[in-house]
Amino acid sequence: MLAKQIYDVVIVGSGPGGVAAAIEAKKAGADDVLIIERDTELGGILLQCIHNGFGLELLKEDLPGPGYAQHFIEEMLSLHVEVLLNTMVMDITPQRHLFLSSKEHGYVEIEARSIVLAMGCRERTRAQIRIPGYRPNGIYTAGTAQRWVNVEGYMPGKEVVILGSGDIGMIMARRLTFEGAHVERVLEIQSYLSGLSRNLVQCLQDYDIPLQLNHTIKRILGKNRVEAIEAVQVDEKWNFVPGTEEIIPCDTLLLSVGLIPENELSRKAGVKLDPITSGPYVDETFQTNVPGIFAAGNVVHVYDLVDWVSEAGFSAGKSAAKYAIALRNAEARYTPLVAGKNVRYVVPHKLDKSTLEAEDVRLQMRVTRPIEQPVWVEVHDGENLITRKAERYVRPGEMVTVVLKTKNYADVAKASKLTIDINPR
Amino acid sequence: MAEEVNFICTACPQGCALTVLMENGEVLGVTGNSCKKGLDYANAETSDPRRMVATTVKIRNGFHPLLPVYTERPVPKPMIPQVLAEIRKVELEAPVVMKTVVLENVLGTGINVLASRSMPAKK
Numbered sequence: 398m399l400a401k402q403i404y405d406v407v408i409v410g411s412g413p414g415g416v417a418a419a420i421e422a423k424k425a426g427a428d429d430v431l432i433i434e435r436d437t438e439l440g441g442i443l444l445q446c447i448h449n450g451f452g453l454e455l456l457k458e459d460l461p462g463p464g465y466a467q468h469f470i471e472e473m474l475s476l477h478v479e480v481l482l483n484t485m486v487m488d489i490t491p492q493r494h495l496f497l498s499s500k501e502h503g504y505v506e507i508e509a510r511s512i513v514l515a516m517g518c519r520e521r522t523r524a525q526i527r528i529p530g531y532r533p534n535g536i537y538t539a540g541t542a543q544r545w546v547n548v549e550g551y552m553p554g555k556e557v558v559i560l561g562s563g564d565i566g567m568i569m570a571r572r573l574t575f576e577g578a579h580v581e582r583v584l585e586i587q588s589y590l591s592g593l594s595r596n597l598v599q600c601l602q603d604y605d606i607p608l609q610l611n612h613t614i615k616r617i618l619g620k621n622r623v624e625a626i627e628a629v630q631v632d633e634k635w636n637f638v639p640g641t642e643e644i645i646p647c648d649t650l651l652l653s654v655g656l657i658p659e660n661e662l663s664r665k666a667g668v669k670l671d672p673i674t675s676g677p678y679v680d681e682t683f684q685t686n687v688p689g690i691f692a693a694g695n696v697v698h699v700y701d702l703v704d705w706v707s708e709a710g711f712s713a714g715k716s717a718a719k720y721a722i723a724l725r726n727a728e729a730r731y732t733p734l735v736a737g738k739n740v741r742y743v744v745p746h747k748l749d750k751s752t753l754e755a756e757d758v759r760l761q762m763r764v765t766r767p768i769e770q771p772v773w774v775e776v777h778d779g780e781n782l783i784t785r786k787a788e789r790y791v792r793p794g795e796m797v798t799v800v801l802k803t804k805n806y807a808d809v810a811k812a813s814k815l816t817i818d819i820n821p822r
Numbered sequence: 823m824a825e826e827v828n829f830i831c832t833a834c835p836q837g838c839a840l841t842v843l844m845e846n847g848e849v850l851g852v853t854g855n856s857c858k859k860g861l862d863y864a865n866a867e868t869s870d871p872r873r874m875v876a877t878t879v880k881i882r883n884g885f886h887p888l889l890p891v892y893t894e895r896p897v898p899k900p901m902i903p904q905v906l907a908e909i910r911k912v913e914l915e916a917p918v919v920m921k922t923v924v925l926e927n928v929l930g931t932g933i934n935v936l937a938s939r940s941m942p943a944k945k
Contacts, residue, residue, distance in 0.1 A: 594837030
C-alpha cells in the first residue's frame, strides 16, 4: 500500500526533470514526496540513450544517459523519496487529486499539496507528417528503434533510411551502423540541420552517412514490409520538385521528425497550454496557471541538453516544496472536529484555533440513536477531556449543542483533532 | 603552402565551426572556437582524432538482456570498428554495478570499457 493518502509533493514521471524535482523538493523541506513512474524502473528515456555527452555542464563529466540518470536517482533515493513504479496516472483534478492505476495497488486516489508534471515528450509519428502509401512493417520512430537496439536487444532491420535530422535520428544512424546495419542516408525537408552540429560530425560524417537537405519522402513502397522509399527534393515552400524523385531500396524507415510535450494529464487538470511549445504556460517558478501545479523539463518545451532539464526540475521542485509547506502551515491553523461515539456528524467540520482565542464557538451535532437516560456530551483531544455538557437524554430528531469557550483555547491549541463522544452519565 | 581546414568542434554541444590553418601537418592557428577546448580539439582532430564509443554487451540473468557500456576516454577514431568487435565478445552475469570495468585496456589503448549503469539480476 502507499505510505500516505496526502503528500506534500507528488511528481509525475521519473525522467531527469522529475528526479531533479524530487531531490530539490526534499532539500527544500517537503516531508512526503512521491514520484510516480509508469515504466518498470526509474530513469525515463535516458535509459535508452546509451551514447555519451550527458552531464558536461552540470557534472563536468562526459556520461552516457543511463549513468547520468543513475547519478541523480541514487541521490533521490538517499533522500527517502517514495517511489511508485508500474503505475499510470489516469487523471489529475485542479484541486490536486490524482487517480492512479497499477497492477499492484489497483485504482487509487491520492491528494497532493503540490504537483510537478514531468511527463516529458513523445515522438511525432508517421500519421503526424502524413506520408502516403501502404502501412507496411518496418516504419518506426527513431526512439522506438533506440529502445529495441539499446535495451531490448532487437534490430529493426538491415537497410535503413532515416527521415529527419533530429538528434535521435542521427544518433540511431551511428548506432545501427555499429550493430551491422547499413544506413543509406538521412533526409531532411528543411534547408538546415534540425539537431546539433556535433551529431552531424560524430554520427553521420564519421561513418560516411550522407545527409540530404531539402529532401523528403514522397511515398513508401512495399505492402507487408518496407521495400523502398521514394525520395524527392522540395522547394522553399516544401513542394516536390518534379523530376528529382529517386527510389531508394530499404527494409526500414526511421522517423526523427520532432518531439511533442506529453500533456494529456495537464489538460485534464485545467493547465493552459502554449500552442507554440505545446507545453504549459509557466511563471519563473515553473508554476502553471493552476495554483500548486508545476511543470518541468520536456513537458514544458523540448530541450537539447539534459543538464538544463535537470536544472528546470530543481527549480520546479523547490517551488513545489515551498507551495506545499505554505499550504501545510495554513492547514495547521485548523483543528478537525470528529464525530465520535454515538455521534453521526459535527458542524463545523473544522475549527480555526485563532477564532477560539477571541470568541466562543458553538458545535452542533446529531446522534446516531436515541439514548433515553442522562448522558455527557464530551469534547476531548484523544486523551484529555476539554469540556463536557450534561443532557437528560439525546434523540436523533433533536439537535445537540455544545459550546467551546475561550478559556478552552489553550487545550484546543495543543490538540491535533477534537473528538465528540456521547456517553451515559 | 598553408591550407585551411574547416570542421565542427564536438568538444561540447555548442558545435563551433572551426577554421584551422595547417602547414605540413602542423597547426598554425585556429579561429572560430569559443573556448580552450576548441583549440585542444583542433590539435587532436588534425593529428589523432578520437571519439567516445558507447555500445551494449550481453548480460545473463539481468533485468534487461543488454548492458550499456562506454569507453572511459575517447579512443582513436580509426580503431572504432576493432574496439566494437572486442567489446562484442564480452558477456557478463548480472548483477553488475555502474562503472565496473567490463573490458580492461581495450586493444592496448590503455583505455577501459565501463558499465554505463548498474544492472540488477532478474527478479
